[in-house]
Amino acid sequence: MNCQPTTIPEVLLFKPTLHGDERGFFMETFRQKEFDACLMANGMAATPLVQDNVSRSHRHVLRGLHFQEHHPQGKLVRVSQGEIFDVAVDIRPQSATFGHWVGHILSAENRLQMWIPTGFAHGFYVLSDIADIVYKCSDYYQSHDERVIPWNDPQLAIDWPLEAEPILSIKDNPQFFCQASNPLVMMQKIK
Numbered sequence: 001m002n003c004q005p006t007t008i009p010e011v012l013l014f015k016p017t018l019h020g021d022e023r024g025f026f027m028e029t030f031r032q033k034e035f036d037a038c039l040m041a042n043g044m045a046a047t048p049l050v051q052d053n054v055s056r057s058h059r060h061v062l063r064g065l066h067f068q069e070h071h072p073q074g075k076l077v078r079v080s081q082g083e084i085f086d087v088a089v090d091i092r093p094q095s096a097t098f099g100h101w102v103g104h105i106l107s108a109e110n111r112l113q114m115w116i117p118t119g120f121a122h123g124f125y126v127l128s129d130i131a132d133i134v135y136k137c138s139d140y141y142q143s144h145d146e147r148v149i150p151w152n153d154p155q156l157a158i159d160w161p162l163e164a165e166p167i168l169s170i171k172d173n174p175q176f177f178c179q180a181s182n183p184l185v186m187m188q189k190i191k
């Protein structure tokens with residue numbers, strides 16, 4: 001498993017080795033020991049991943065930007081079918097890259113996985129008819145702790161590769177957001 005930092009050094013891209021033969025292919029998509037070695041090689045602590053999720057979305061669905069406030073989750077995101085533009089936003093107030101974002105195309109074809117550490121908000125936009133996202137998390141989902149940052153926050157100015165108006169859930173629709181107190185972005189306590 002090859003791993004490289006992105007423009008935000010703690011956000012990593014992983015590419016599993018693919019073993020192809022006449023039957024098709026085989027790849028290990030996650031190995032805790034190698035994953036930890038990559039984190040440590042990039043100055044981060046080893047991180048057990050405790051929850052595994054799958055979501056399916058249609059073309060032009062945008063989910064995000066999400067994070068948990070008191071129980072932050074690191075997320076290792078990959079795509080098993082289709083293609084997405086995956087985004088991590090640094091929301092660590094003390095960070096040199098606070099407010100910066102990084103976005104990469106993840107697809108079943110390119111096999112890339114993005115590591116979004118704790119202290120980041122996460123979202124994605126779907127570029128294929130269907131996209132199946134598979135992601136492992138470093139802490140458990142807690143609905144009451146989930147927070148949303150508007151996907152189109154002008155201060156973040158994320159350059160989404162929009163092909164059409166995004167399809168949003170109600171909680172992700174900035175139209176339904178309250179006024180915010182956060183200095184960088186509007187945040188909403190959603191539950």
Ligand SMILES: Cc1cn([C@H]2C[C@H](O)[C@@H](COP(=O)(O)OP(=O)(O)O[C@H]3O[C@@H](C)C(=O)[C@@H](O)[C@H]3O)O2)c(=O)[nH]c1=O
Nearest residue numbers: 053055063064065066067075122123124141143146169
């Ligand atoms: C995220 C999540 C949701 N759910 C439930 C709650 C709800 O009934 C249903 C759909 O949840 P949501 O609408 O919150 O799903 P979604 O909008 O896909 O939320 C996800 O978005 C991406 C961008 C992330 O980064 C994830 O961490 C998560 O926040 O699934 C769980 O049971 N466990 C989970 O871990």
